[in-house]
Amino acid sequence: MDQDGTVLPTWPHPTSSGMVFADTLCYHFGAATTYMVTKEALLGAGPFDVSPPWAGVYDMLLKLARVNEFQYIDDKLYGYRRYPGNRMHAFERRERLRIEALIIERHYRQSRNRLSREQCRLVDRRLIDRYLASRQFRKLLGTGLASSAELEYLVRRGAMASLHALT
16 A cells, blocks of 8 residues: 555466465565465575565575465455655665566576476566666676567567667
């Protein structure tokens, strides 16, 4: 919700239970306070990475989702107020997206073989969106995501003018 209490639109998110690793890479999957995790699952996931500001929780979620089943509950049990000055705004949006892209890339490289072709395409597009929003055009070109398979998507996203400026 915003600073006046108006409910803002929610992000699309999966509504499935079970092994949701692919969904955590393809979609925004909620905030840390929307999960309940056993101590055993946390210990089994490995250490919590505090080096990426703001995004360590997302990194842990991906670690947990790689080896644990999740149970989806379709109730609104959590609200988050967005306003200038709160923690979400403490990091510039561009920097948050850059860090999130790094985390997505790392987990995607490690587990790409576990995803279907369509899921890989969704993750590729999610990375493209984050590269564009965080103005990482050289990174976009260097990853090969700007291949002919994604060219139409890039054109629709209005990125071609920016990409041409770099070549």
